[in-house]
Amino acid sequence: MSDITAPGIELAAQAKEWDAADELSALRARFVLDDAVYLDGNSLGALPASVPGRLADVVHREWGELRIRSWDESGWWTAPERIGDRIAPLVGAAPGQVVVGDSTSVNVFKAVVAAVRMADEDSGSGDGRRDEILVDATTFPTDGYLAESAARMTGRTLRPVTPAEVPAALGDRTAAVLLNHVDYRSGRLHDLPALTAAVHEAGAYAVWDLCHSAGALPVDLDEHGVDLAVGCTYKYLNGGPGSPAYLYVRRDLQPRFDSPLPGWTSHAAPFAMDPAYEPAAGAPRGRVGTPDILSMLALEAALDVWDGGGDGGSTGTGVTIESVRAKSLALTDFFLRCVSAYVPEGRVESITPVAHAERGSQIALRCDDAGDVMKRLIHQGVIGDFRHPDVLRFGFTPLYVTFADTERAARVLGETLGEMG
Numbered sequence: 001m002s003d004i005t006a007p008g009i010e011l012a013a014q015a016k017e018w019d020a021a022d023e024l025s026a027l028r029a030r031f032v033l034d035d036a037v038y039l040d041g042n043s044l045g046a047l048p049a050s051v052p053g054r055l056a057d058v059v060h061r062e063w064g065e066l067r068i069r070s071w072d073e074s075g076w077w078t079a080p081e082r083i084g085d086r087i088a089p090l091v092g093a094a095p096g097q098v099v100v101g102d103s104t105s106v107n108v109f110k111a112v113v114a115a116v117r118m119a120d121e122d123s124g125s126g127d128g129r130r131d132e133i134l135v136d137a138t139t140f141p142t143d144g145y146l147a148e149s150a151a152r153m154t155g156r157t158l159r160p161v162t163p164a165e166v167p168a169a170l171g172d173r174t175a176a177v178l179l180n181h182v183d184y185r186s187g188r189l190h191d192l193p194a195l196t197a198a199v200h201e202a203g204a205y206a207v208w209d210l211c212h213s214a215g216a217l218p219v220d221l222d223e224h225g226v227d228l229a230v231g232c233t234y235k236y237l238n239g240g241p242g243s244p245a246y247l248y249v250r251r252d253l254q255p256r257f258d259s260p261l262p263g264w265t266s267h268a269a270p271f272a273m274d275p276a277y278e279p280a281a282g283a284p285r286g287r288v289g290t291p292d293i294l295s296m297l298a299l300e301a302a303l304d305v306w307d308g309g310g311d312g313g314s315t316g317t318g319v320t321i322e323s324v325r326a327k328s329l330a331l332t333d334f335f336l337r338c339v340s341a342y343v344p345e346g347r348v349e350s351i352t353p354v355a356h357a358e359r360g361s362q363i364a365l366r367c368d369d370a371g372d373v374m375k376r377l378i379h380q381g382v383i384g385d386f387r388h389p390d391v392l393r394f395g396f397t398p399l400y401v402t403f404a405d406t407e408r409a410a411r412v413l414g415e416t417l418g419e420m421g
């Protein structure tokens with residue numbers, strides 16, 4: 001039914017030209033995709049083609065045949081820190097500072113409590129003089145819930161403020177600040193370097209949630225002196241549903257990282273089974289219990305996409321986060337251009353900033369009847385998601401989303417809204 005208009009022909013031709021010139025275009029073949037336009041990688045990344053074979057090997061050989069020996073011989077025991085070191089370059093961290101495990105929610109709790117304990121240690125007496133935790137008032141709810149519990153447990157007050165209000169809210173009462181790098185709803189990218197510097201200026205600790213930025217844009221944790229960071233691996237890192245999250249603890253803070261969940265796998269000598277707890281050195285201090293090996297090794301295989309692996313390296317494509325960011329911005333710019341060409345005037349309003357410095361890798365459009373609109377889009381093979389009460393969210397994963405996908409998504413959106421009147 002699509003009646004491509006003159007601007008439509010021009011946009012479709014433009015998409016074709018950019019796809020042909022795209023240095024990342026070969027990567028799409030490394031994912032299991034169909035004819036649908038998949039713009040929900042900011043919720044659940046697509047399946048990397050390397051994962052099913054690797055998981056079958058883990059199940060049949062490593063578990064089925066080697067059984068208990070795999071903890072050593074197949075490297076299961078050290079998987080959390082080994083895979084942490086695979087994620088580290090994607091978030092600008094030198095090796096030895098990222099450990100994989102648990103959910104983002106659990107890691108938020110560990111990081112916020114540990115940050116407050118460090119603030120207590122700084123003030124000497126541990127008397128709770130720094131009695132406030134600031135939290136992003138617009139955060140994905142789990143971070144707010146966990147920060148509230150962390151505050152209650154450490155005897156602090158939780159103060160929700162928007163990221164823009166953080167500099168003015170900081171002071172000598174602030175112990176820790178929990179922020180999102182990219183807002184899950186609007187797609188707004190917050191100024192991590194400036195906000196981290198402001199938190200430090202106030203003598204407090206910065207905890208960043210990287211769920212919506214890691215794998216989509218440079219984070220540069222080490223360069224900006226971030227204290228602690230957490231993030232999930234099932235969005236832009238394509239680790240699979242419920243794949244384990246990660247925790248970054250800056251190297252010089254590791255000896256002071258006092259986990260509120262000191263499980264036995266974070267012990268310096270776990271197999272000594274010592275009743276007295278002695279924390280491991282380095283990133284493994286952030287571990288809790290037995291790692292979830294199946295999910296973790298699926299994630300490890302998924303990360304092959306980044307280093308030209310997954311196909312034996314035959315394409316030899318080393319993917320840089322900078323090239324991913326450049327394509328992400330080109331895709332979201334192009335989507336906004338196509339939306340203004342195809343969508344009836346005034347029917348949607350972008351709540352994602354136009355400025356590149358303030359944009360993550362998604363476009364969020366405010367739209368009447370957004371829930372109904374998204375159902376119709378999905379029915380026509382354009383998969384985004386709906387966020388209550390009126391937001392259409394479209395996530396752009398540069399590893400597999402094309403410019404042709406982008407043009408088609410906007411065109412179908414325009415047609416759908418045109419039909420709905």
Ligand SMILES: Cc1ncc(COP(=O)(O)O)c(C=O)c1O
Nearest residue numbers: 103104105140142184209211232
């Ligand atoms: C910013 C942010 N933090 C945390 C989470 C969720 O964490 P968890 O993996 O613990 O469900 C999400 C999405 O689910 C998120 O978008």
Ligand SMILES: Nc1c(O)cccc1C(=O)C[C@H](N)C(=O)O
Nearest residue numbers: 042043044140184185211242387
């Ligand atoms: N983690 C999710 C899940 O288990 C089920 C459905 C959605 C999710 C999500 O990741 C939601 C996502 N963080 C968001 O930005 O809305």
